[in-house]
Amino acid sequence: MRRKVTFGVGVILFIAVLTLFVWQGSFHFGDYDPITPEQRYVFWAISTVVFLLTVAIGFMLFRTFVKLYIERSRRAEGSKIRTKLVAGAIALSFLPVFFLVIWSVEVLNRNLDKWFATPAAGIRDTLEKTAQELKTDTRDRARALAGWLAHLPETQTYYLTGGRDNNTFDRLCQENRVAAAWIRKPDGAIAPLCGAPEQKDGGVEAGLALPAPLQGELLVRTPIAVNLAAQQKEIDRRVHDFDQLSLDKKSTRAFYLQLLLLITLFVLFVATWLAIFLARQISVPITALLDAAREVRRGNLAHRVQVDAMDEMATLVRAFNEMTEELGANSRELERRRRFTEAILESIPTGVISLDSDGRIRRVNRALKQMFSEEQVALANRLRDLFSDEDAAEIEYLMKRARRTGIASNQFELRSRDGRTQHFAVTVSALDAKPASGFVLVLEDTTDLLHAQKAMAWREVARRIAHEIKNPLTPIVLCAQRISRHLDRSGLGEDSTRVLRECARTINAEVDSLQTLVDEFSQFARFPAAQPAPADLNDVVESALAVFAGRLEGIEIRKELAANLPPVALDREQFKRVIVNLVDNAAEAMQQSLVRRLYVATHLPTPDVVELTVADTGPGVSAEDREKLFLPYFSTKKRGTGLGLAIVSHILGEHNAQIRVESNAPGGARFVVELTPVTIAEGRPSEVSA
Structure with missing residues (x-):
């Protein structure tokens, strides 16, 4: 990046020096004057190059402004700061450049007006008049010399003798500073008296007619002083040049104005380029930081800012990368702790509900889904979706207490929306008690403990x-x-x-x-302790049903015993009594039913659970009685002792088995017993918990 900056600064300095030389030499062409057509072509070519450079730089400047406008209208990142820096640079450079251009134009106009002013034209006229008077005097002298030579006897003798002796004339011409003298006869023949009539050395010629009886004309060429002739030529050339320059006054002014416009646009372009360059030094790192911030917001903490920056921006980029690295490490640590906490929450048998400050359910653990139906928990948004209105009001009261004290607990007999009644020890903890940003609700099912x-x-x-x-x-x-x-x-x-x-x-x-x-x-x-041993559940069911052979008159017995059931650990005699009690209760419940059908089945719903189902078509068990059905001395029969199902519950507890009561379709009750199968691992039996 520093090499690029150095290169850019070098280019700018080179262009600035070149511009200075162009500026210094633009008003002076030395001895070059665009007088000849070739020189005019060169002048037009230079003007064309200047014009094309002006158009090119103007186009680049206009393109830069349009690009900035488009970026700002699209709200591109960094466009605002680039626009502000460019506007500031143009504002700072435009004022001095503007006043410099005004001053330069004024100086140019004044100089041009001075060059082509009336005094200069007067000097030109005076020089021309002086040169003309000098020629007139020289011509009068030449005419006088011609008259003098024409009346000399030697001239008549020379004319009559045919020009055989002209030494006298050579001496006379030399004495009177005559460059050449000759007689031009009527037939056009030339008889030279002295000098070389055919040479045109820049002198002034004058002639007079020969006196009679001579015929013809005597001509004399008198030379002008050498320095005076050269000065006359220079004066003529300068006068001609001045006339040409007067004709090219507008073109000259336009050329210099184009040059001034080129320099102005170049200065503005350099200022704009420098502003954009400086803006990029700020906007490019800032844009990269914004992109990195968005990546971090999306959770990509591995993103790093890979951009060259200078000075404080480089420090900012380095600090951002260090911050994201620390955030990544902290995030990984938090994720590890979160997974550890989730593993604990998912493994504990206590139900946990996370609520926000408004009482909306945010998260539940697996144990709570087992306490309630998973569909009900999935659709629940508030506590009233899980519990009855009275129970939800009691829990909300605990939440208010927890908001004040930080934690509150109580024992409840809660009724779920599906009618089940369970006993819970409820503890509510407030997060950041003042004010509470949320709550953690812990429900410990104490139903089995109370039973x-x-x-x-x-x-x-x-x-x-x-x-x-x-x-x-x-x-x-x-x-x-x-x-x-x-x-x-x-x-x-x-x-x-x-x-x-x-x-x-x-x-x-x-x-x-x-x-x-x-x-x-x-x-x-004094019920004896169970002594479980691996056994075939289907054999135990067959043995228990054999007790009722011929005793269940009017009752249809349907058996659906699954084949290839894994062995289960149970005490055959005690578990046989469980089946006998369940079948006897089912038969007793169907005494008043029109359809009396007893359904006994075994199946394997999952690899780690074996189920035994005993269903009847009796009146069924109400939701209020289901929770009290296995308590001692509670019976729905008129003369029942209330100990049969209590003994069943006790035996199943000895076998680490579970029993639940469901409604049978279309009517009656269904008792479902869940047992744990026995697996053989390395030749040793072991239980697999459900």
Whole structure:
């Protein structure tokens, strides 16, 4: 870049020096005067070259202005600063150039007027008159000498003798400074007296007729002084030149005006070029910086400014490149941290929602999509799209608290838009609490924890109830039996005996019912731990359905057992009880249905999940009852104990399995159990979590 600048400055200096020489020599041509046609052609050629140079420089200057106008109208980058610098340079250079041109034109006009003024013409006329008077005097003298020579006796003798002796005339001519004398006879013959009549040496000739009886004319040529003749020639030449210059006065003025215009345009062109050059030194790096800034804004932090710059602009370019390099390093570090944070957020089982200051959902993690339906989460824009209006209002209240305190939390039983009820521990954290630029909502699903706590509490209750009920049952049974044995010996009447016997039977029946309840309580309270082992789920299903052989009258059983299921880890007896409970509940639910169809199926929806489905065509389960269905002592049947599905939930928990309740189409309920298949890796069984 510095070499280019040096070269440009050198070219400008060379042109400036050349212009100075042209300026100094443009008003002086030395001894050159355009008088002859050849010289006029040279003068016209020089004028043409000057005119063409003027047109060329004017065109380049006009082209530069048009280019600047187009760039500015298109709002090209750097056009404004280039236009301002060019306008400033022209304004600074135009004023001195303008006044210089005005002064030069004035000087030129004055000089031309002086050259062709009236005094000069008067001098010319005086010189011409003086030269004419000198010729007249010389001619009068020559005529007088001719008269004198014509009346000399020697002339008559010379004429009559035929010119045999002219020594006398040579002496006379030399004494009287006569260049030549001769007689011209009537027949045109010339008889020289002295000198050489045929030589034209610039003298003045005069003649007189010969006296009678001589015939002819005597002519005398008297020479003019040598220096006077040369001066006369020079005067004639100068007068002729002055006349020619007077005719070329307008052409001369036009030539010098063209030269002045050429110099003016050249100065303006140089000023414009320098302004554009300086503007490029600023605009080119600035344009490159703007392009680089746009690339950085688009995320291309690897972009660097590759442009030659000088001085402070070079420092700015270097600082920008260093800044983008640091931004790239920081961006890579932030990206690494972001990926690490996202990996953590996507792997934790806690649902996380990121919201802006207006409560709009910006981002959710995978766990939240599992808590709700993925389609519902994808379409959600605000909390009210996920939760009911009451629950969303509660969470928004927590957000207001977090805006003041930075963090707020509470326990909620939230109902989603699809009707499911779940228990959550909700924590809201404000980002930059004063004022909050956004919120992070953390939802920890405590439904299973609460169910486990409730199940634990109910097992303790069941153990105590079984203990408290079992103790008085034995005396009651014994008393009822004793009453029955002593009725025959009591001697009571037939009616009394019948009443007492019916009461005893009722007591025994109710005691048996209580004993059954006590046994279920005891079994629920001290349920044995599961001992899972790899097993074929289809075999367990077949074994469980065999229990109902011939017992499900009026119910159509459909089995769809997938082939080639991977083995699952389960306790066969306990899992058989799960299937028995589910089938028994389904059969009980279809007692009042017109269409009674039981559907049992197994399939492999994904490589890491095996599903067991038990569906019926009964009345189904309402959304309110689905969350409480697996709690102890909750039953939708009139005489149900509420322990069957609680035992199912407990057994599935021992197997790390999940169960969910869905609506069956066109009616009824669908219970879906998800199990984890067992894979064999290097000869050792291991579980693959769903």
